[in-house]
Amino acid sequence: MIQCKTSKEIGGMGHSIKRKEDARFIQGKGHYVDDIQLPGMLHMDIVRSPYAYAKIKSINAEAALKIPGVIAVVTGKDLEKYNLHWMPTLMSDTQMVLPTDTVMYQAQEVAAVIATDRYAARDGKEAVMVEYEPMKPVIDPHKSLDPNAPVLRTDKPGKTDNHIWHWEVGDKEATEKVFAGADVVVKEQMHIPRIHVASIETCGCVADYDKVNNHLTMYMTTQAPHAIRTVIALVAGHVGLTEEKVRVISPDIGGGFGGKVPVYPGYVIAIAVSFLVGKPVKWVEDRSENLQADSFARDYHITAEMAGTKDGKILATRFKVLADHGYTDASANPSKFPTGLFSIGTGSYDYGTAFMEADAVYTNKPPGGVAYRCSFRVTEAVHAIERMTDRFAFEVGKDPAQLRMENFIKKDQFPWKSPTGWEYDSGDYHAGLQKAMDAIDYDGLRKEQAEKRKRGELMGIGISTFTEIVGAGPSKDFDILGIKMFDSAEIRVHPTGKAIARFGTKSQGQGHETTYAQIIAEELGIPAEHIQIEEGDTDTAPYGLGTYASRSTPTAGAAAAVAARKLRDKARKIAAYLLEVSEEDLEWEPGKFSVKGAPEKSKTIQEIVFAAYTNHPQGMEAGFEATHYYDPPNLTFPSGAYICVVDLDKETGEIKVRRFVAIDDCGHIINPMIVQGQVHGGLTQGLAPAMYESLIYDEDGNILNGTFMDYLVPTAVESPSWETGHTVTPSPHHPIGAKGVGESPTVGAPPAIVNAIVDALSHLGVTHIDIPVTPFKVWKILKEKGVA
Amino acid sequence: MKKEITVTINGEKHTATVEPRTLLVHLIREHLRLTGTHIGCDTSNCGACTILVNGKSIKSCTMLAIQADGKEIITVEGLATTEGLHPIQEGFKENHGLHCGYCTPGMMMRAVELLADNPNPTEEEIRWGISGNLCRCTGYNNIVKAIQYAGAKMRGETLPSTEPEFV
Numbered sequence: 024m025i026q027c028k029t030s031k032e033i034g035g036m037g038h039s040i041k042r043k044e045d046a047r048f049i050q051g052k053g054h055y056v057d058d059i060q061l062p063g064m065l066h067m068d069i070v071r072s073p074y075a076y077a078k079i080k081s082i083n084a085e086a087a088l089k090i091p092g093v094i095a096v097v098t099g100k101d102l103e104k105y106n107l108h109w110m111p112t113l114m115s116d117t118q119m120v121l122p123t124d125t126v127m128y129q130a131q132e133v134a135a136v137i138a139t140d141r142y143a144a145r146d147g148k149e150a151v152m153v154e155y156e157p158m159k160p161v162i163d164p165h166k167s168l169d170p171n172a173p174v175l176r177t178d179k180p181g182k183t184d185n186h187i188w189h190w191e192v193g194d195k196e197a198t199e200k201v202f203a204g205a206d207v208v209v210k211e212q213m214h215i216p217r218i219h220v221a222s223i224e225t226c227g228c229v230a231d232y233d234k235v236n237n238h239l240t241m242y243m244t245t246q247a248p249h250a251i252r253t254v255i256a257l258v259a260g261h262v263g264l265t266e267e268k269v270r271v272i273s274p275d276i277g278g279g280f281g282g283k284v285p286v287y288p289g290y291v292i293a294i295a296v297s298f299l300v301g302k303p304v305k306w307v308e309d310r311s312e313n314l315q316a317d318s319f320a321r322d323y324h325i326t327a328e329m330a331g332t333k334d335g336k337i338l339a340t341r342f343k344v345l346a347d348h349g350y351t352d353a354s355a356n357p358s359k360f361p362t363g364l365f366s367i368g369t370g371s372y373d374y375g376t377a378f379m380e381a382d383a384v385y386t387n388k389p390p391g392g393v394a395y396r397c398s399f400r401v402t403e404a405v406h407a408i409e410r411m412t413d414r415f416a417f418e419v420g421k422d423p424a425q426l427r428m429e430n431f432i433k434k435d436q437f438p439w440k441s442p443t444g445w446e447y448d449s450g451d452y453h454a455g456l457q458k459a460m461d462a463i464d465y466d467g468l469r470k471e472q473a474e475k476r477k478r479g480e481l482m483g484i485g486i487s488t489f490t491e492i493v494g495a496g497p498s499k500d501f502d503i504l505g506i507k508m509f510d511s512a513e514i515r516v517h518p519t520g521k522a523i524a525r526f527g528t529k530s531q532g533q534g535h536e537t538t539y540a541q542i543i544a545e546e547l548g549i550p551a552e553h554i555q556i557e558e559g560d561t562d563t564a565p566y567g568l569g570t571y572a573s574r575s576t577p578t579a580g581a582a583a584a585v586a587a588r589k590l591r592d593k594a595r596k597i598a599a600y601l602l603e604v605s606e607e608d609l610e611w612e613p614g615k616f617s618v619k620g621a622p623e624k625s626k627t628i629q630e631i632v633f634a635a636y637t638n639h640p641q642g643m644e645a646g647f648e649a650t651h652y653y654d655p656p657n658l659t660f661p662s663g664a665y666i667c668v669v670d671l672d673k674e675t676g677e678i679k680v681r682r683f684v685a686i687d688d689c690g691h692i693i694n695p696m697i698v699q700g701q702v703h704g705g706l707t708q709g710l711a712p713a714m715y716e717s718l719i720y721d722e723d724g725n726i727l728n729g730t731f732m733d734y735l736v737p738t739a740v741e742s743p744s745w746e747t748g749h750t751v752t753p754s755p756h757h758p759i760g761a762k763g764v765g766e767s768p769t770v771g772a773p774p775a776i777v778n779a780i781v782d783a784l785s786h787l788g789v790t791h792i793d794i795p796v797t798p799f800k801v802w803k804i805l806k807e808k809g810v811a
Numbered sequence: 812m813k814k815e816i817t818v819t820i821n822g823e824k825h826t827a828t829v830e831p832r833t834l835l836v837h838l839i840r841e842h843l844r845l846t847g848t849h850i851g852c853d854t855s856n857c858g859a860c861t862i863l864v865n866g867k868s869i870k871s872c873t874m875l876a877i878q879a880d881g882k883e884i885i886t887v888e889g890l891a892t893t894e895g896l897h898p899i900q901e902g903f904k905e906n907h908g909l910h911c912g913y914c915t916p917g918m919m920m921r922a923v924e925l926l927a928d929n930p931n932p933t934e935e936e937i938r939w940g941i942s943g944n945l946c947r948c949t950g951y952n953n954i955v956k957a958i959q960y961a962g963a964k965m966r967g968e969t970l971p972s973t974e975p976e977f978v
Contacts, residue, residue, distance in 0.1 A: 024978070039975055041904060048912030049900040051847015051887035055913065058846035141837070142830065223851040223859055223947050224913045277849070277913025278947045310852035532911030532948045699977035700907045703950030731856035731945070739938040739951040748978050 025692055025751075028545065029613040034552065035545030036759065039696035043552070044536040053275040056227045056244050057307045064229065065094070067293055067306040068144035070134040070151045071316065072126035075387040075724020076160035076175075079124055079153060082134055087150040092143025096151055097135040097296060099123040107295055109178075110258070110286065112353040113503060114361065116187070117178070118390060120288045120295075126155070127175065127350035128389045129724050130315035132288045137296055137304065160387035160724040161185060164324065164347035167384040175350060175385045185385040187352050192366045192443045193378035201339040201376045205330035209414045211791040215403045216717035217322040217347070217388070219314050220395045221736055222531070224277020226317060227307030228290050230297040237263050239298070240270045243290055246283045246529055247569025248273040250503060252561045254286065255294070262298070273559035279531035280708070281394025284355040284571050285318050315729040318355070318391030319718060322347040323365075323381075323403045329411040335421045337374045337430045342407055344381035346392075352383060354392030355571070356399050357501045357508060363399025364658075366443035367492040370408035371452045371662060372430040377442040387724045396708050396769040398493045398572040405489045406794075409774035413486070413781065414790055422469070423778070424460060427488050428453060434752070445492065447660045448762075451752045455664035455686045456488050458750060463666045463684040476786060481671035481810075483783025486664070487775035493763040494577025494659040503568060507654065510578035511565035512586045514543060515648040518636040520629030521553040524586075527567010528579040529559045533765055534697045535575060539583050541693050542759060546587030547594075548614025548628045565650055573661075573763035576693065577754075582653035584758040589649040593635070598626045600640040659754045659762035661689045665775040671783050674811055676802030678714060678780060680743045685771070688750045690762035699747050701765045707742045709772025714795050715741065784808075816880035820845065821889030829876045835869075836860045838876035839886060847887035847916045851945070858944030861917035862886045868924040870917075870943070887916035890923070898964040899923055899957070905973040908957030910948030918944045922958045930966055932958070 029035030047053055084096035099121035102108040109117050121132055136147035161167050161175060167185040176182050202208055228243035245251050248271040256266035276283060289306045297304040308317070324345040331337045344362065348354065356363045362381045369377045395402070412430075416423040431452040432439050439447040460466075468484050475482045498507035511527040524543055528535065540554035558564055567579060591611065598616035599606045602624055609616045617625030626634075635647040668682040685702055692698050715735035719727040728734045753760030773794055780796050781789055787808045792800055805811035817826045820843060827842050839845050839862070850872060851859035860871040863885040890897035899919045902908065909915040918941060925932065925940040932940060937958050938951070946954060956971070963970050 042907065044912070045904045045909060048909055048915050049887075049896070049903050049919070050891055051845070051916045053847070053912045055846075055849070057850065058840075060841070060844070141841070142832070221947060222911070222913075223857055223945060224849070224911070225851070276911060277851075278911045280947070310854065310857070532909075534910070695977045696907050696975040699975045700910060700949060700953060702977075703952045704910060704948045705950070707950035708947070730854045731852040732854045736857075736945050736947065738942040738945060739954065740942045742938075742951045744934070744955075745950055745952050747976075 025695055029548065033544050033548055033550050033613055035541055035613060036691060036693050038541065039694055040537060040541065040551060042534050042537045043540065044534065055224055055275050055277055056229060056242055059229045059242050061229065061231060061303040064303040064305055065137050065139060066141045066144040067296065067304050068136050068148040069132050069289060070136065070148050070153065071312065072129060072131045072133050074126060074155050074157045075129045077126050077155040077157040079122060079126060080156055081154045083152040086152065087136060087147040090143060090146045090150055092139040093136060093147035094139065095137040096147065097137065097292060102295060105295065107291065110291055112351055113285065114352040114354050114356060116352040118351045118353055120291045128387050129726055130312065130389065135292045162386055162720055162722055162724050164345055164384050164386050167386050175387065187348060187383035187385060188361050189382050190361050191380035194376065195378045197376050198339050198341050198378035202330045202341065205338055206333040207418055208328060208330045209411065209418050210328045211410065211414055213325050213327060213407065213410065213791060214793050215321045215323045215325065215406055216794065217319045218395055218712050218716045219319055219718055219734065220280035220282035220393065221314065221734065222278030222280055222282055225308045225310060225313040226283060226287060228293050229303055229305045230293040231303040232297040232301060234301040238268050239264055239294065240272065241294065242272045242274060244276055244283045245271065245273045246279045246531060246571050248529060248559055248561050249527055249566050250506060250568055251286065253506065271561045273529050276529065276531040280396045281320065281355060281571050282318055284393055285353055287317060311730045314734055315726050316389050318353065318393040319389060320391065320393050320395030321403060325403065325407050327407040327411050329415045331415055333419055335416065335419045335426045335429060337372050337415065339374060339376035340369060340408065340411065342368055342379045346381055346383040347386050347388065348383050348392055349388040349390040350385055351390045353390035355394065357495055357503060359500055360399060364492045365400040365404045367401055367445060367490060368404030368408050369441050369443055371432060371488050371490045373432045373436065375442050379443065388720060394571055396705055396766045398491060398766055401492060402770045405770050406774050409487045409489060410777065410791065413778045417785055417790065423486050424456065424465060427456060427486065446657060447490065448657055448754045448756055449752045450490065450660060450662050451750060452488055452662060455662060455688055455750050458748060459664040459666045459684050459686040462746065462748060463682060465666065468668060481673055481783045483669045483779040485667045485775045485777065485779025485782055487771045487778065488664045489662060489771040491661040491767050491770055492658050493573035493661060493766065494655055495572050495574050496658055497656060498654045506568065508568050509652050509654045510567035510582055511650065511652045512579055512582035513565045513650040514586045514590060516590065516632045518633055520549060520632045522549055523555045523557060524583065525557045525564040526579045527565050528570040528575040530570060533570065533575065538693045538697060539580065542580055542583045543587045546584055547590060573766045576761045576763045577659045577757060578653055578655055580761060581655065581758045582651045585653055586649040586651035589651065590647060593647065594628060594631045596643065597631045597634050597639060601626050601634055656756050659690065659757060661762040661764060661767050663687045663767050663771045665771050667775040667779040669779040669783055671801060673805060676798035676805060678796065678798060678801060680776065682746065683743055684746045685768060686748045686750060687764060687767055688752050689764035689767065690754045690757065691751060691760035692749065693761060698764050702747050702768045703745050705766060705768030706745045706772050707737055708769040710742060710776065711737050712794055713773040713776040714797065717795050814877055816877055818879050818882055818884055820884045821886060831875065831877055833876040834872055835874040835876045835879050836871040839871060845886050845888050849913055849916060851913065856945065858921060859914050859917045861920045861944060863920055863924060868921045887919060890919065898961040901964065902957035902961035906953050906956040906960055908949065908953045914944060914946045918946060918954060922961065926958065926962050926965060931962055
């Protein structure tokens with residue numbers, strides 16, 4: 024049971040208050056980018072390449088320009104005149120806005136058609152004639168480094184191969200030594216395939232440049248509006264678009280999941296065109312463009328090894344990654360982390376030796392490397408460690424739950440230094456797994472499985488006990504393009520004691536308008552319902568790096584608490600003045616200060632705030648507002664224990680997820696209803712790559728499932744009825760002890776599901792199946808083993 | 812080439828002149844400025860654009876505006892009345908049946924017809940009933956609860972608890 028310090032009326036932390044933002048969404052009054060219509064607005068559509076790798080021989084816009092309503096066709100050559108045909112990526116690589124001579128992946132932007140309405144723009148797109156000279160693309164990342172593979176990035180002077188970077192962490196020699204002397208070594212090759220966030224709202228913008236005022240308002244689907252504004256100012260300052268002349272507005276966003284962090288060519292072209300013609304330009308991609316061209320996630324080929332003793336003690340792990348980045352490295356990672364936070368991959372286990380390395384390569388596929396509801400490559404790491412833990416348990420003949428219990432870092436070992444350099448803040452992994460096992464009746468399931476196996480029925484139980492790493496991040500190590508990854512809150516309390524608070528983050532459905540209000544309510548005792556939250560407008564919100572990687576609660580949520588505490592300090596001074604006592608004689612309870620030993624002498628926060636405007640002490644600054652930029656001292660480390668039960672159909676390979684219990688630990692819980700909702704959603708987004716989703720390319724680089732007809736987003740039928748619960752291990756360094764939760768389930772669910780499926784087949788000698796585990800893959804195995 | 816059509820939307824008659832190829836969803840969103848109906852795909856899979864046409868849930872990206880000539884349309888903007896929210900809206904709000912809100916209007920319009928056809932559906936019937944509508948945020952648990960809540964409300968029964976079972 025979650026204990027609340029505030030009354031229901033105040034609605035501070037721990038209350039499942041209903042979401043404030045829902046009132047507009049349920050009435051169809053949400054305000055998304057495509058809902059914006061400005062006077063004189065033009066529409067942009069984009070001509071895209073049918074080839075994965077080709078020279079552009081010519082672009083003929085003559086027929087397009089004859090279509091009524093079409094006013095311009097913009098090509099790379101046009102942008103080249105303004106030096107806008109290339110742009111930097113977040114990882115210090117470069118990306119074409121529009122090509123001048125070569126296309127590097129199928130569906131790449133080739134030209135933009137500007138027209139007076141959506142339909143004319145589409146007609147124009149169909150009429151643009153592009154002549155290509157196709158070339159043999161590099162699709163398989165394993166062949167990308169072959170000596171005879173064509174060098175793709177000929178734009179980079181001196182580049183002689185398709186290698187992007189090499190990264191490593193841990194102690195290579197010590198790891199080799201442990202592996203050489205270990206009783207047991209297990210090894211698997213695994214591919215975490217390319218997937219797509221597929222938020223139901225695609226990406227888009229309205230670029231509105233006002234020539235007279237030399238001012239750009241950019242409405243866009245971005246998770247990080249401030250960073251975007253700074254980038255625009257840095258890139259376009261020389262043509263007069265300095266930072267105060269740029270306003271980025273991120274209105275309601277229809278799901279982000281990391282896919283709305285990068286800058287896509289469409290945004291840049293829309294700005295350029297609006298700048299040139301002085302009219303607003305709308306670009307909204309359609310679903311197929313979104314799937315085929317926007318940032319992918321994952322695509323890591325991992326060789327994973329674990330060494331241990333024959334009685335089941337994990338001693339060391341070694342992961343080697345081949346990362347397929349497409350034609351440029353446009354990953355959305357903090358600058359110093361080319362593999363994101365993959366180095367969390369030693370997981371929840373107490374051992375001291377590990378080595379990880381990765382090599383990234385170019386191929387003729389779209390760029391990306393975004394999150395898909397994941398904190399910078401944590402999902403890949405968790406998949407590897409949780410699969411290998413099961414693999415190791417199988418090898419030594421131990422129950423995987425038992426083996427985990429024996430290897431967990433114990434709760435008194437925190438803060439725990441991981442062999443790859445992280446300091447885990449807190450955790451109680453034993454409690455989480457025990458709770459999950461009790462909830463699902465683990466022992467009963469194992470008995471049932473044994474009986475079913477005797478009858479030839481296929482049932483599996485899979486566990487995942489993961490450690491997440493979120494809340495990027497401490498300014499010592501974390502920045503994006505040099506901007507430190509703090510975040511901010513500004514609270515302004517009106518004379519009557521109602522407040523508005525603004526943040527540098529941007530909700531895409533996470534419920535910030537409710538949970539931030541609850542944090543402030545907790546600290547100040549002002550009812551959450553009277554605290555209005557605003558985000559997403561760079562003209563009004565304090566600077567911050569945005570919402571992704573489960574960072575909002577760890578950073579901006581902390582900022583809210585600290586800013587509110589500054590105000591509480593001021594309130595104490597005012598209360599002391601009003602009650603004519605010293606500050607030390609006052610005690611706080613949510614909503615009021617009272618005199619110690621004389622509780623009848625008190626001042627409510629509302630009375631105090633009113634006095635701040637009407638009767639403040641001489642010498643004190645009037646008003647009641649505070650701002651805080653929070654630089655976290657460490658990341659936070661949420662965890663979870665998930666158990667999945669599957670039944671497999673022996674004849675068809677069909678996989679039924681019968682039960683799935685998820686116990687999450689995200690520290691102190693702000694709103695249980697919202698946390699649970701985040702867990703539900705994240706679990707379905709974990710089920711998706713585990714069983715359904717992957718972007719598939721043929722050897723010519725054609726995408727084979729680039730629409731919602733064949734890219735299988737789970738429906739309510741595929742998605743099981745999730746069973747959820749929690750444990751609470753507060754973060755010791757976070758002002759309210761919270762850790763972040765949005766991504767945990769997406770990170771933790773896939774290995775639980777795969778471990779269950781492999782467990783159902785383990786007696787047949789199956790040790791690994793790559794995701795997505797489809798009925799066809801299972802059926803093929805059953806056929807091979809003579810079972811189907 | 813353009814054709815004049817008349818549709819009744821949320822009880823109001825509207826006349827519009829449209830190209831024969833104009834999609835109904837564009838008529839609703841761009842000509843009539845009812846932007847609560849959303850677009851999420853180009854293959855009729857996601858259901859974000861679901862509305863009611865003569866009482867039937869229809870994906871409005873898959874119907875031409877001229878096919879709606881003379882028809883009665885209800886969109887999300889037509890659910891609430893001066894008396895208050897429609898039970899399905901209340902169900903979504905009370906049960907945390909939405910996160911980003913983008914699929915929500917379509918999901919609710921589909922649920923309205925589902926409950927009209929089957930006033931007391933089982934969980935499985937609800938899940939199959941909304942399988943033409945994709946939600947990327949919620950994992951569907953609470954959408955199911957929201958529809959069950961609306962069903963109970965419309966049947967005049969005691970409302971199920973809206974407290975999260977998150978222990």
